[in-house]
Amino acid sequence: MNNGIYGIEIAWLDAVIRLHIIVGLMTVVVMGLIYVERKILARFQQRLGPTRTGPAGLLQSVADGLKLVGKEDLRPRNADPWTFELAPYMVFIPVFLGFVIVPFAFGMQVRILELGLIYFVATSSLGIIGWVMAGWGSDNRYAMIGGMRAAAQGISYELPLVLSLISVAMVSQSFNLNDIVLSQSTYPNLLWQPLVLVIFIIAGLAELNRTPFDIPVGESEVVGGPFVEYSGIRWSFFFLAEYAALFIMGLIFAAVFMGGWAWPLGEELGRGWQILLVTVKTSLFIFLIFWIRASVPRLRIDQLMAFSWKILLPLTFVQVLINGAVLVYDAPLWILTITGLVGIVVLVRLIERAVRPSPAVNSEVVSVGNEGAP
Amino acid sequence: MLPVEELFSNYVAVLIAGIVAFFMVITALIASRVLAPFSEEREKTTTYECGMLPLRRASTNVGNRFYLYAILFIIFDVEAVFIFPWAVSFIGIGPMAYWTMFTFVIILGLGLAYAWKKGALQWR
Numbered sequence: 001m002n003n004g005i006y007g008i009e010i011a012w013l014d015a016v017i018r019l020h021i022i023v024g025l026m027t028v029v030v031m032g033l034i035y036v037e038r039k040i041l042a043r044f045q046q047r048l049g050p051t052r053t054g055p056a057g058l059l060q061s062v063a064d065g066l067k068l069v070g071k072e073d074l075r076p077r078n079a080d081p082w083t084f085e086l087a088p089y090m091v092f093i094p095v096f097l098g099f100v101i102v103p104f105a106f107g108m109q110v111r112i113l114e115l116g117l118i119y120f121v122a123t124s125s126l127g128i129i130g131w132v133m134a135g136w137g138s139d140n141r142y143a144m145i146g147g148m149r150a151a152a153q154g155i156s157y158e159l160p161l162v163l164s165l166i167s168v169a170m171v172s173q174s175f176n177l178n179d180i181v182l183s184q185s186t187y188p189n190l191l192w193q194p195l196v197l198v199i200f201i202i203a204g205l206a207e208l209n210r211t212p213f214d215i216p217v218g219e220s221e222v223v224g225g226p227f228v229e230y231s232g233i234r235w236s237f238f239f240l241a242e243y244a245a246l247f248i249m250g251l252i253f254a255a256v257f258m259g260g261w262a263w264p265l266g267e268e269l270g271r272g273w274q275i276l277l278v279t280v281k282t283s284l285f286i287f288l289i290f291w292i293r294a295s296v297p298r299l300r301i302d303q304l305m306a307f308s309w310k311i312l313l314p315l316t317f318v319q320v321l322i323n324g325a326v327l328v329y330d331a332p333l334w335i336l337t338i339t340g341l342v343g344i345v346v347l348v349r350l351i352e353r354a355v356r357p358s359p360a361v362n363s364e365v366v367s368v369g370n371e372g373a374p
Numbered sequence: 375m376l377p378v379e380e381l382f383s384n385y386v387a388v389l390i391a392g393i394v395a396f397f398m399v400i401t402a403l404i405a406s407r408v409l410a411p412f413s414e415e416r417e418k419t420t421t422y423e424c425g426m427l428p429l430r431r432a433s434t435n436v437g438n439r440f441y442l443y444a445i446l447f448i449i450f451d452v453e454a455v456f457i458f459p460w461a462v463s464f465i466g467i468g469p470m471a472y473w474t475m476f477t478f479v480i481i482l483g484l485g486l487a488y489a490w491k492k493g494a495l496q497w498r
Contacts, residue, residue: 011379011382011383011386011387012386012387012390014383015383015386015387015390015391016390016394018387019387019390019391019394020394023394023398068406069402069405069406069409069410070406070409070410070411071406071410072410072411072412072413073403073406073407073410073412074418074419075419076419076420076421076422077416077419077420078421078431088399089395089396089399092395092398092399093392093395093396093399096391096392096394096395096398097388097391097392097395099391100387100388100391110387110391111383111384111387111388112384113384114384118458119388138432139421139431139432140421140422140423140428140432141423141428141432142422143432144432144436148436148437148440151440151444152440152443152444155443155444155447155451156443156447158447158451159447159450159451159454162451162454163454163457166454166457166458166461169461169462170461170462170464173462173465174462175458175462223422228422229421229422232406232410233402233403233405233406233410234403234406236402237399237402301497302496302497305443305495305497306495306496306497309446309486309490309495310490310495313450313486314483314486317479317482317483320457320461320479321476321479324464324472324475324476325472327464327465328464328465328468328469328471328472329469
């Protein structure tokens with residue numbers, strides 16, 4: 001099953017070779033993503049973005065990386081040495097572990113784990129510990145608040161993310177990412193689970209700490225959050241982890257909702273087409289996230305927590321129960337499409353209501369805001 | 375391959391991924407230690423603040439609302455752990471399995487409603 005593209009039979013050697021390909025791929029993709037994000041944001045704001053370094057600014061990320069390696073690596077005098085030094089490892093290693101399962105094309109992944117989705121949510125939630133360590137170890141108020149916010153937000157949005165992945169697993173009847181992709185060769189899961197798709201994107205944004213859910217790292221509130229005190233290469237690992245996590249989330253999105261390499265016509269047209277499909281679908285997700293960053297303002301922390309616990313969590317519960325009823329009584333799957341679309345309408349209505357509060361609600365919010373600053 | 379061998383092969387890859395990631399971080403840190411300038415200066419290592427030194431350690435005061443969310447999270451995450459194996463096997467077991475989980479989720483939903491009513495979800 002795991003016989004490699006090289007036909008290597010020794011498990012560990014095969015894994016080492018595949019993981020080194022991933023290391024190269026990840027570095028190039030992260031550098032590309034940083035460049036592309038700056039270019040896209042610049043276009044949204046009618047600027048040019050990086051233009052000076054290399055042709056059309058293409059070498060900007062390389063220049064940034066070189067600068068970061070050559071920068072002085074400071075540690076505050078009263079920081080806790082162990083947590084401060086180990087935090088970059090705890091942030092980066094779980095993100096990298098996520099690359100073990102993501103499928104790039106048929107047979108092109110490090111390993112096919114039978115419990116792939118559980119593994120994904122487990123590794124993605126481990127990174128929160130690193131954020132808290134960075135915040136606690138720095139011994140800085142801003143870092144502390146940022147780390148605590150990162151933990152609160154991370155665990156709150158973990159639940160909708162996990163339950164949305166469970167809903168998809170119920171339709172595909174597997175946690176194995178390869179099987180999930182194969183089961184979508186005729187129809188992708190987004191057709192049956194439109195509401196879950198929207199919830200996954202929202203919860204994914206929050207897990208990645210991207211705008212509008214970037215209160216743990218908001219410059220204007222906590223001046224960078226858990227990594228205020230970090231500098232140089234140590235600081236860059238937080239960003240490497242962030243963009244690598246974005247890449248993984250895009251690949252998971254492509255595999256779980258869009259049919260990965262199997263839809264449309266992936267199995268017939270060969271590996272080149274499969275890689276193209278996965279690239280296009282992942283880019284779609286990443287572009288969507290950049291687009292949201294360019295157009296939506298940052299949420300307040302009470303809105304953010306309420307949105308997860310009061311709106312997303314009940315909706316995913318209802319979705320899981322509806323999925324179960326439809327699947328266990330063998331009802332046609334288009335019922336799920338209709339309920340999902342109804343769910344999206346409900347979600348949009350609820351967000352709309354929250355965005356335009358009635359005068360009574362508005363005064364209540366003001367009084368709550370006055371009694372306790374975060 | 376035998377199932378045991380496959381399990382071994384899969385999770386050896388996970389272990390090696392951890393080691394590779396660890397070495398990625400440590401090589402970069404060593405490179406920075408070699409390449410980056412370093413000057414011993416007392417003012418550089420003070421806490422980043424508005425010009426004044428903070429009075430106490432920052433880690434002494436943490437709002438207790440964070441604990442409330444953490445406890446709620448544990449309840450619902452354990453519930454997700456129960457749903458995980460059910461989600462891929464309930465079709466084979468039949469309607470009985472579905473209605474059992476239905477009751478379980480409804481009870482948890484009542485728990486969420488209770489927390490909501492008590493104001494545990496209100497950020498203050």
